[in-house]
Amino acid sequence: MQHYLVREVFGPTLQGEGAHAGRACMFLRFAACNLACTWCDTDFAPQASRRMPPHEIVRHLRDRDVHGTRMVVVTGGEPTLQWDGEIAGALSQAGFRVHMETNGTRALHAPVDWLTVSPKPRFHERNEPLVLTSGDECKVVVDETVTEEDLAHYEQMQFDHWFLQPCHGAHYEARVRRAAMLALCRPRWRLSLQLHKIVGLP
Numbered sequence: 001m002q003h004y005l006v007r008e009v010f011g012p013t014l015q016g017e018g019a020h021a022g023r024a025c026m027f028l029r030f031a032a033c034n035l036a037c038t039w040c041d042t043d044f045a046p047q048a049s050r051r052m053p054p055h056e057i058v059r060h061l062r063d064r065d066v067h068g069t070r071m072v073v074v075t076g077g078e079p080t081l082q083w084d085g086e087i088a089g090a091l092s093q094a095g096f097r098v099h100m101e102t103n104g105t106r107a108l109h110a111p112v113d114w115l116t117v118s119p120k121p122r123f124h125e126r127n128e129p130l131v132l133t134s135g136d137e138c139k140v141v142v143d144e145t146v147t148e149e150d151l152a153h154y155e156q157m158q159f160d161h162w163f164l165q166p167c168h169g170a171h172y173e174a175r176v177r178r179a180a181m182l183a184l185c186r187p188r189w190r191l192s193l194q195l196h197k198i199v200g201l202p
């Protein structure tokens, strides 16, 4: 039986980003990532993680999902590094709808119900090209370096929804303004403000 390196299982909380912002859900955060974005605010360190079989992951989710959201956002780190048919099947059998958030640089080895690709133009294009170029939504985290040319490049891909999300941390207000200006110039894109942080949820 496969064991997965899991950083945390938590919820219920609100999905704060993208087309499903505001929906109650659970989170499954896998450990480890293949990129090293300098502004990453996610703790995915393998050292503080646990190896868990699928049934244990499902049990943790079920036990915590006290209001019956039956929706789990699978993230990381980078979730495609570990995602396979065994965990996908276990979550589906348990009645969970799976929404995955990936940096898009690794192939997806098992299906999900909703795929968010969040490319990091300055941190992967040279050595880690985007391989997931279609899905439900494309969400670009906007720092000082994201350009209209980057957005034009992603617009060639096959997504149904397009989001610009200001990067939290230093210079946040300037990044909000930059994301808003980019959305004004390229109307396909919508501004996504991390709702869970605004209302004080994890």
Ligand code: SF4
Binding pocket: 033, 034, 035, 036, 037, 039, 040, 041, 042, 044, 076, 077, 078, 103, 120
């Ligand atoms: S891809 Fe995501 S999780 Fe990985 S380093 Fe970049 S921001 Fe952090």
